[in-house]
Amino acid sequence: MLVGVDIGTQSLKVAVTDFRLAVQGAASRCYHPLFPGPDRAEQDPLLWERALRPAITDALAAAGATARHVTGLAVCGQLDGCIAVDRQGEPHGPCLTWMDRRAQAELADIDKDRLHAVTGIVADASHLAAKIRWLKRQGNMNSTARYHQPVSYIVERLTGIAVIDHALASTSMLYDLRAHDYDAALLSAFGVTSAELPSLAQSGDCAGKLNAQGAALTGLPAGIPVAVGTGDDFSTPLGAGLVEAGEVSVAFGTGEVVGALFAEPVIDAQCLVETHAYPAGGYFVENPGWLAGGAVTWLKDLLGIESYDAFDAIAAMAPSGSDGVVFLPALTGAMAPEWIAGARGCFYGLTPAHGTSHLARSLLEGCGFAMRDVLTRLKTLGARPSSIRFLAGGSRSRLSAQLRADISGLPVFLPQHSDSSIIGAAMLAGVAAGTFANIKDAASHLAAPVRCLTPDAGAAATLDRSYQRYRQLFAAIKSLVPQPSHAHVDNR
Structure with missing residues (x-):
C-alpha cells in the first residue's frame, strides 16, 4: 500500500492506494486559516501535524489495511507558505500562508525584471523570499536555522532531512529555472543564504526514512521511505495524469489554479502566468490562483447555507449570467x-430583485471568468488545449464543471477521484519506494477520466456577455485600489 498526504489550506487529506494507484481508503481532517488583517493569512503548522495520525489511521481502516502494509509515504500540499524553524525543526511561529501579502514592501528595491527573467515568476509578496525578508526585518530570528514551505517542513518533521523539490523551489523567487539551482544574486537581494533553505532534490526521490518522531506523528512504522514531495499546484495535475506537453488543468480547490504543460520554459512578458519546474519533466505554466473554493466557503458560511451541495443547488436556481450580477474573485x-x-x-449589479441564488451563481461564474483570462493567455503563449481536466474539490460540483465548459468553449473531463493531489502524492511515494521506475511509469497506471461535459451554446453566449461586463468592472475599479505602503517594519 502507498500513502499520499495533501496538506491543504482547509483540510489535510490522506489516500491509501494499491500499487495500481486505485484508492482503497481515504480520510481527512478539517482546520482553518486565520486572517488577522486584510493582507494577512496564517496557519499553525501544528494543525497539520495533529491531523496526520488520525487521518492516516482512518484511511487505513477504510482500506481494510494496517500500518504494516504501507511501503511508501509522500506529502504534497499548499505552496508559498513560510515557516521559520530552529535547528530541531521546531516552528518559531505560524506559517505565513500563500494568501498572506504583508511583505509587499520587501519587493520595493528588488530588480523585478531580472527576477522575472531568471525565475519565470512574478515579484509578489505571496512568494517565499519576500516573507523570509519580512520575518528577518521583524527581528527575533537569531535562532532560526531554516525557512520552509509547508511540504518541506512536514518532510523534515518526519525524516529529520531538510529537502525540497525543484518544482516547489521554483515558486520561491530564489530559483533559476535554467540553472536548476538557487540564484546567488537573488539570495543576496533578499538577504537569504542557501544554508537557510532546504537542499534541492527530485520530487520522487527518497528524502529519507520515517524516523521515530515521524512514526509517532503518522502511526506508521519507522523506516518507511518518505518521498521529497511537491506542491499541490503540481501534484494535482500529476495525479490526474498530466505528464505530456500541451495538456491543461483547472484545479478548483481553496484557490483555483489554471495551468498548461510546456516542453520549454516559456516566460510571460505580461506576468499573468508563471513558469515552474514540473515533477514529470518540462514546465508547468500557471496562474497560481485566486481564492475560489475558499470564496465559496466564505459565502456559504456568510449566507448560512448548510452544505456545499446546498450551495450548488441554490446557485443553480439563478439563470446563466446571474441576471446581471458580476463577482470579482479578488478576496x-x-x-x-x-x-x-x-x-x-x-x-x-445588485438590485432588490436579486437574492441568494444570484450571489452564489455569480461567485462561481466570476471564478470561471478569471479562468478564461488565464486560458486566453496560455493560448497566446502557445498552448493548444483540446480539453480541460477539471480537478480538486470543485470537480464534485456539476454546476462548476459545466460553467468551465460553457465559459471556455472546451469539453471538460472529470477525474476518477476529485482529490487528485493525494493520488499525485501516492505516485511519488511509489517512485520513492521503488514501486514505479519513474513518474511517467506511475502515471501509466492511472484510471481514465470518468465523465466529459460539453459546452452549451446558449449558456456560452450569455456568459460571454457577462464576461465582458466582468472585464469592464475590473477596469473601472482599478483606481480604487490602495497603493502599497513602503514601510518595512511591522509596528503591531
Missing part, C-alpha cells in the same frame, strides 16, 4: 486579469 487580491495585490472582491 485576497486580484490574480486575473492582472495581479493587483491590493484589489478586493466585490459583487456588482
